[in-house]
Amino acid sequence: MRRKEHRHCLRGRAFWGTLLVSVLMVVTGTFGLSGCSQGGASSTLQPYALPYDQKALEPFISQKTFEFHYGKHYQGYVDKTNELLRGSSLAQLPLEEIMKQTATSPDKVALFNNAAQAWNHEFFWKSLKPGGAKPGGELLKKIQASFGSLDSLKRLLLDASLAQFGSGWAWLVLEGDTLKVVKTGNADNPLLHGQVPLLTIDVWEHAYYLDYQNRRGDYVKAIIDNLLNWDFAAANLPKS
Ligand SMILES: [Fe+2]
Numbered sequence: 001m002r003r004k005e006h007r008h009c010l011r012g013r014a015f016w017g018t019l020l021v022s023v024l025m026v027v028t029g030t031f032g033l034s035g036c037s038q039g040g041a042s043s044t045l046q047p048y049a050l051p052y053d054q055k056a057l058e059p060f061i062s063q064k065t066f067e068f069h070y071g072k073h074y075q076g077y078v079d080k081t082n083e084l085l086r087g088s089s090l091a092q093l094p095l096e097e098i099m100k101q102t103a104t105s106p107d108k109v110a111l112f113n114n115a116a117q118a119w120n121h122e123f124f125w126k127s128l129k130p131g132g133a134k135p136g137g138e139l140l141k142k143i144q145a146s147f148g149s150l151d152s153l154k155r156l157l158l159d160a161s162l163a164q165f166g167s168g169w170a171w172l173v174l175e176g177d178t179l180k181v182v183k184t185g186n187a188d189n190p191l192l193h194g195q196v197p198l199l200t201i202d203v204w205e206h207a208y209y210l211d212y213q214n215r216r217g218d219y220v221k222a223i224i225d226n227l228l229n230w231d232f233a234a235a236n237l238p239k240s
Pocket residue numbers: 069073121202204206207
C-alpha cells in the first residue's frame with residue numbers, strides 16, 4: 001500500500017524558508033503556525049491500485065460484488081485506518097508494522113482491525129488473477145512435498161474456508177520449510193503467528209453474498225479453480 005505525502009509537510013530548504021516566513025508572520029500577528037501533527041504524521045495510506053479491471057473476474061466474481069467489496073468495504077478500512085492514525089506516532093510506519101504493533105494493544109483494537117483488514121484485502125486483490133495461473137517450479141515442489149498434490153491443497157483450502165465460523169480468511173502459508181493451509185477469524189493474519197502468507201481467500205460474507213448468497217463453498221471453489229494467482233504465491237516464497 002502506497003502513501004500520499006501531505007503538501008503542507010515540507011522538508012529541507014523549502015521547510016526552513018517557509019519556517020522563516022511563518023515565524024515572521026506569527027511575530028507580526030498575521031497567522032498561527034500549522035503543519036505536521038505530533039509524531040511526524042505526514043502521509044496518508046492510499047488504496048492498492050488494481051492491476052485488472054473490476055469486471056475482469058466475471059463470471060466468478062461479478063463487477064457489482066467487486067465494486068462494493070473494493071470501493072466500499074476495502075475503501076472503508078483504508079479511510080478508517082487513516083482517521084485513527086491522524087496525529088499518531090504510528091502514522092509513518094508501513095502498514096504491516098502498524099498491524100504488528102497494534103495486534104496486542106487493548107487500546108488499539110479499532111486501529112488493528114482496520115489496518116489488518118486493509119492489509120488482508122490488498123493481499124487478497126493480489127491473490128486473484130483474471131484467468132488464474134498454474135503453480136510450477138519451487139512452489140509446485142513444495143506443494144507436492146507438503147500436501148502430496150495440488151488437488152489435495154485445493155481440497156484443504158476449500159475445507160478451511162468452509163470451517164471458518166463467521167467472518168475470516170483462508171490462507172496458504174509457509175511455516176518453517178513446510179506449506180500449510182490455515183484459517184483466521186475476522187482481521188487476524190498469519191504474519192502475527194510466525195507464518196509467511198502466500199495466498200488468501202476472503203470468506204467474509206461481503207465477498208460473495210451478492211453473487212452466491214449463503215453458498216460460500218461455491219464461491220470459494222470458483223476462486224480456487226479459476227482465479228488464484230499462483231505466480232503471486234511463488235513470489236512470496238522467501239528467496240533462498
Ligand atoms: Fe473483504
